Amino acid sequence: MDFTFNSAQAHAALTLMLTIRLFESKIESLFSSHIMHGTTHLAIGQEAVHAGVSPALDREDWIVTTHRCHGHTLAKGASLKAAFAEFFGYSDGLAHGLGGSMHLVDVEHHNAGSSAVVGSGVPLATGMALQLKRKKSNQLVVALFGDGASSRGAVHESMNIASVMSLPVLFLCEHNMYGMSACAKDMVSVEYISDRGNAYAIESTVVDGNDVEQVYKAVSDAAHYIRSTGKPYLLETRTYRFSGHSKSDKRVYRTREEEVAWLKRDPIEMLKQRMLQRTYIDEKDFEKLGQNIQCEIDNIVDEMIDHPRQLSIEEAFSYVYSSKEHGQL
Amino acid sequence: MDFTFNSAQAHAALTLMLTIRLFESKIESLFSSHIMHGTTHLAIGQEAVHAGVSPALDREDWIVTTHRCHGHTLAKGASLKAAFAEFFGYSDGLAHGLGGSMHLVDVEHHNAGSSAVVGSGVPLATGMALQLKRKKSNQLVVALFGDGASSRGAVHESMNIASVMSLPVLFLCEHNMYGMSACAKDMVSVEYISDRGNAYAIESTVVDGNDVEQVYKAVSDAAHYIRSTGKPYLLETRTYRFSGHSKSDKRVYRTREEEVAWLKRDPIEMLKQRMLQRTYIDEKDFEKLGQNIQCEIDNIVDEMIDHPRQLSIEEAFSYVYSSKEHGQL
Amino acid sequence: MKKISCREAIREALFEEMARDQDVVLIGEDLGCYGGCFQVTAGLIERFGTHQVIETPVSEEAIVGVAVGAAMMGMRPIVEIMYGDFSTLASDPLINHAAKMRFLSAGKLSVPLVYRTPMGSGTGAAAQHTQSLESVFTNIPGLKIVYPSTPYDLKGLLKSAVRDPDPVLFFEHKLYGVEDLIPEEEYLIEIGKGDIKRQGADVSIITYGKTVFTAMEAARLLEADEISAEVLDVRTLRPLDTDLILQSVSKTGRAVVVHEAPTFGGFAGEIVATIVGDRRAFGALKVSVERVCGLEMPTPFNKHLELALQPSVERIVDTVTHMFTSSV
Amino acid sequence: MKKISCREAIREALFEEMARDQDVVLIGEDLGCYGGCFQVTAGLIERFGTHQVIETPVSEEAIVGVAVGAAMMGMRPIVEIMYGDFSTLASDPLINHAAKMRFLSAGKLSVPLVYRTPMGSGTGAAAQHTQSLESVFTNIPGLKIVYPSTPYDLKGLLKSAVRDPDPVLFFEHKLYGVEDLIPEEEYLIEIGKGDIKRQGADVSIITYGKTVFTAMEAARLLEADEISAEVLDVRTLRPLDTDLILQSVSKTGRAVVVHEAPTFGGFAGEIVATIVGDRRAFGALKVSVERVCGLEMPTPFNKHLELALQPSVERIVDTVTHMFTSSV
Numbered sequence A, B: 001m002d003f004t005f006n007s008a009q010a011h012a013a014l015t016l017m018l019t020i021r022l023f024e025s026k027i028e029s030l031f032s033s034h035i036m037h038g039t040t041h042l043a044i045g046q047e048a049v050h051a052g053v054s055p056a057l058d059r060e061d062w063i064v065t066t067h068r069c070h071g072h073t074l075a076k077g078a079s080l081k082a083a084f085a086e087f088f089g090y091s092d093g094l095a096h097g098l099g100g101s102m103h104l105v106d107v108e109h110h111n112a113g114s115s116a117v118v119g120s121g122v123p124l125a126t127g128m129a130l131q132l133k134r135k136k137s138n139q140l141v142v143a144l145f146g147d148g149a150s151s152r153g154a155v156h157e158s159m160n161i162a163s164v165m166s167l168p169v170l171f172l173c174e175h176n177m178y179g180m181s182a183c184a185k186d187m188v189s190v191e192y193i194s195d196r197g198n199a200y201a202i203e204s205t206v207v208d209g210n211d212v213e214q215v216y217k218a219v220s221d222a223a224h225y226i227r228s229t230g231k232p233y234l235l236e237t238r239t240y241r242f243s244g245h246s247k248s249d250k251r252v253y254r255t256r257e258e259e260v261a262w263l264k265r266d267p268i269e270m271l272k273q274r275m276l277q278r279t280y281i282d283e284k285d286f287e288k289l290g291q292n293i294q295c296e297i298d299n300i301v302d303e304m305i306d307h308p309r310q311l312s313i314e315e316a317f318s319y320v321y322s323s324k325e326h327g328q329l
Numbered sequence C, D: 001m002k003k004i005s006c007r008e009a010i011r012e013a014l015f016e017e018m019a020r021d022q023d024v025v026l027i028g029e030d031l032g033c034y035g036g037c038f039q040v041t042a043g044l045i046e047r048f049g050t051h052q053v054i055e056t057p058v059s060e061e062a063i064v065g066v067a068v069g070a071a072m073m074g075m076r077p078i079v080e081i082m083y084g085d086f087s088t089l090a091s092d093p094l095i096n097h098a099a100k101m102r103f104l105s106a107g108k109l110s111v112p113l114v115y116r117t118p119m120g121s122g123t124g125a126a127a128q129h130t131q132s133l134e135s136v137f138t139n140i141p142g143l144k145i146v147y148p149s150t151p152y153d154l155k156g157l158l159k160s161a162v163r164d165p166d167p168v169l170f171f172e173h174k175l176y177g178v179e180d181l182i183p184e185e186e187y188l189i190e191i192g193k194g195d196i197k198r199q200g201a202d203v204s205i206i207t208y209g210k211t212v213f214t215a216m217e218a219a220r221l222l223e224a225d226e227i228s229a230e231v232l233d234v235r236t237l238r239p240l241d242t243d244l245i246l247q248s249v250s251k252t253g254r255a256v257v258v259h260e261a262p263t264f265g266g267f268a269g270e271i272v273a274t275i276v277g278d279r280r281a282f283g284a285l286k287v288s289v290e291r292v293c294g295l296e297m298p299t300p301f302n303k304h305l306e307l308a309l310q311p312s313v314e315r316i317v318d319t320v321t322h323m324f325t326s327s328v
């Protein structure tokens, strides 16, 4: 792969990936100290996909995420504050505390939010693309889904529809080798989900999802293809979640050796090494960067915990229907 | 294709195809003279698939049919009497008059019946195969579905499952170019549905569905493959329904030229010509055969109309739950 | 006024709304030149083209999911699903998505979707094509549910449904050929308002959809017995016009709830609970509240059995008469 | 007797039935070494192997369809779906197929399927993981529906469900850790029988699932006000134990129906209609019948809002107290 980031791009990607990593680590610690409630799905290890997807799009392009949505949400432009507040269930959160970890939505940044029903976001994204196309917009929609989701019928139906209707959808499979505990090799009938493109006459490819430059390049190319042909595209990114599936996961379904092998391919470390090599950065800059982000995150959270703002039940009712009269107590 | 029927096989196939054709023609006339009620989906023109599928299976193999199920049901062994009675809603019908045209079932002949929800029979067939495999049976299950049904998510989910679990299912796509009015080339994202086999690591092929010898050979081979490998197989048969989709269809969605072109490939005529050529039959035999079948059919129907037997509502209730106490009036 | 069938009334509503706003888009199977399974959309593709009439593969789940997504981007999709029975396939996009998008985005996204599908029996299409599955959706906050009976109501409510900013399920009975008079000029009917189809003093027959006609016929017969029956067509199931129901029952002191769906677990239960949950209406009740609904059986193909399942004029008349003849 | 949690009670039932009959097979996602989303099936794959514990891809519709087909061939599948919310995806195989196969084959095929899934709120998992969707299925003839509350009931009813020749939906609340005593020896509980969880004379609180515990707590508080509340756990929704309900209400003359699902269109309506459709029970009623159920809102993530949605001890106590203090 010949494509490389210039220094500014590399810095931006590194900053984003570190921000996401530290955001999720903070979330993890808030959960394990029982300050946060509910459940959460961390994507630690998958930051190259986050930093490679949204930044390679136009600002006006839309994304539709999944239950594992933190990284993509930040990468698409959400503020750390609004994101954290959502985890706390506060009214200044992205969804005013109504959605929580699995439902980060950020319409201002053209992030339509997620479906926590695995795979069900894909038809929504397809429909968004249909209306954008009707309005002769140049925007595309990224439908994110996992290797587990690839088995859902809704994904098949959507790909077929996007193909026969020529819709500007980037089907982006974030293949991290596992569903919850289920290993893709036992659950998915093909080695590469991207090979299913043929079944829908959809162009496709697979890239190393731990290499942010590769992901970025592949998404840029796919976006260009979609915009110039009006057709959908299927991109598979191969990556690995270092974290457990959700907060309670003991990871009994995989070996520590496998984890260690993947940890050697930590996407942040990979980018950092390249940047060191290209002298875009030195060890001290890197350390500093991490400290600054950590500091910002800690401040946000400390300040937030001290100022809880929560919707009243009446306010929550106002979001059930558009006209208030139908919200009933 | 080198495979050819011997005389006995050819005679059996011809008799079966003619029987199905005349059965459906009778149904059509009973509907148009308003003697029968409800709706019906004729498959006139697709008899080579009917006569090529079930006869190529072992008697113990199962089939799961669709709304367009008359031909397969007769081919699998159902009696003309029980089939006609079902259309009349009589208690001596295949399902005692509870199912009607779209739900012909014949458990004795290992025909598990149909789902009239397009595509939804495919997971049922897959599940039947799962239990047969668990019981170390040598039987396979044929999941019949149309080109329209191929767009249903349930079909995708089933193929993926049958592949990863290695289940003895023959996915048999009866591609007749149209859904209801929807032309496959506008609705299905690939030219050949059989090409989707690759997406599931399922072996597949496509054959001329108007050539009964080809269908028979392909099904025999597929059944052999499934039994010897334990894996599923996807077979596409290309055919055409001469009749409208259902009784009220004016066929505005296709041209008369297209119909005429296909009529030239009438599967019964094709087999007849071969049999004439091979001197398995002469014109007079053929005429006689048709007359005999017609006579049998007319007698059955005449006799049936004179002796209507219908379930009482209490009897119908006894089929809702296994234990009668739960059937409520 | 002009005479028009239910089918034409729906088509007129579609036509007017599609002409008014290019973002009103029909989506569904075979609704182009074929005109839809029940011929409701015949002629619309010729007039509005593929920009506003979108034919889809047989993919109910994705069709509705696609419509939800498109609605989020400003389309006003009207999805037609051929038979209400296939609402099972659409229940994830409807229940888990359409109903919740506005809430989950704290009001930033909305889903102005109309989901049209025919429900009910009478066509000889057996167990998988004749269910009345409205109860699958009535317990879902975020959805509105409309189930009109007459050409007038069908047209006025469908037009309102199209303009509604929230997802509306629009259920149709299959008596598409039934005719009645409607105004020449444009009109809307507010979602959430019931209609007294017949005034009466002695008993309230509360119903919706096809059984409105059954109830009207029963009311006519009851008149011969000098029982004056009020027929209340709720028209909208969610939000329900509880005021109208309570008023009627407080007046008559007797209530019979009628629908095609099986009694047990059906929407009639909600109507009954609405009545007896209200102190005034409960106090006014002279006898227990009755339900005359479908029998507890999948619909058989056999014609006489299919008929036997449905709430008949006779069953309604008997039930009402019994309310007057026997003691509480 | 031994102390056991709801989770363990279910697991014991699974274990005993799987040991008894090799055709009893668990099917679902991540229920092998992971032990299932709520750890209910932990340890079963180690004991019974992949012949009786079948892990599947994320394909809810096909999983349940596959189970229906397998059941037709003699398997006794127990499908686990991770969250009741995904029952939307399984509603076609359940409603259009499992419920109708016996009928459509005039008794020649049957579907001895158990569909296990947890319903309800309290876990902070927001709108798509906390619904109580039992109403999607209660109006479907051909299905049986069970929704037990205690370890004792969970175990006994699950074992009966596995042995039942018809499809049984087995809904579980998410208080998997709640403990209680159960017998050491094997036992079954008949499907279709309710249970008086607490005897009382003044008011019948009728409920099922998690809110049985809420109702019990409310009954304890009401005792302080000298109101003797009977708590009736229906345990089975379909077929409902109407006799027990009518007996209880005929005795107390007051009824409050409680469930987690939103009030409107919920199963409480059926229970209310059952009561007031019976002349004796209706005649015995001293006040209107009340419902204390979930609010009309998708479940918010925010903890205090999530809590506010549920029927609380306070709301039950207030409602009951109000029945005694104000006139009809």
Ligand SMILES: Cc1ncc(C[n+]2csc(CCOP(=O)(O)OP(=O)(O)O)c2C)c(N)n1
Pocket: A066, A067, A068, A116, A117, A118, A119, A145, A146, A147, A148, A149, A150, A176, A178, A179, A180, D029, D058, D060, D082, D086, D089
């Ligand atoms: C329809 C559905 N089934 C099951 C679940 C439970 N679940 C949550 S995440 C998950 C695994 C999804 O795997 P994948 O698509 O690969 O995404 P990943 O978690 O790896 O990001 C499952 C089964 C769900 N949320 N929705």
Ligand SMILES: Cc1ncc(C[n+]2csc(CCOP(=O)(O)OP(=O)(O)O)c2C)c(N)n1
Pocket: B066, B067, B068, B116, B117, B118, B119, B145, B146, B147, B148, B149, B150, B176, B178, B179, B180, C029, C058, C060, C082, C086, C089
């Ligand atoms: C899920 C579902 N959607 C729609 C229908 C209505 N319908 C009946 S047959 C049919 C076309 C099916 O096409 P195909 O699978 O090619 O079968 P064919 O009719 O050609 O035999 C449709 C859309 C249905 N029965 N089920």
Ligand SMILES: [Mg+2]
Pocket: A146, A147, A148, A174, A175, A176, A177, A178, A179
């Ligand atoms: Mg994954």
Ligand SMILES: [Mg+2]
Pocket: B146, B147, B148, B174, B175, B176, B177, B178, B179
């Ligand atoms: Mg076809």
